[in-house]
Amino acid sequence: MPRHWLMKSEPDELSIDDLARAPKRTTPWFGVRNYQARNFMRDDMRVGDLAFFYHSSCPEPGIAGIVEVSRLAYPDATQFDPKSAYFDAKATRNAPRWFNVDVKLVRKTRLVTLPELRAARGLEEMVILRRGNRLSITPVTAAEWKIVEKMAT
DNA sequence: GCCAACGTTGGC
């Protein structure tokens, strides 16, 4: 099982600084509506797993910090809320469709930009860098983790 | 704003 991850967030929605200001520096990772990403959270993530916090769809996309999984996956509350943009009419309390973990900020890092990641040796196979990749949660290998963590320091 | 790439939907 992977123990390292990369999780994308649009800073307009939730930035690394927003997380730093959040109570207990913790947030539910709600709003994931892709089955593969959901499965990673629901089936594979364990408390203590580490993840890079990635800013996407913004002027400077890149890795902005490190978070850890602080709570196992549980049903995403927004799927039941008709007022939420993430409402899912087909989801029920008895048969929830979407799940989220909680993540807690470990530390902010300097911004490791997308061009830097692309240029780095050893990251050629990183899922986030693959052509056409859109997955919001992706596994990171131990080797990739080491390289990027060093770049972020 | 553009557009490539991808996931989902729904008709058949």
Place this chain on the structure above:
DNA sequence: GCCAACGTTGGC
């Protein structure tokens, strides 16, 4: 089960 159409993601 196939696949065209559609919607979304996300870098540029």
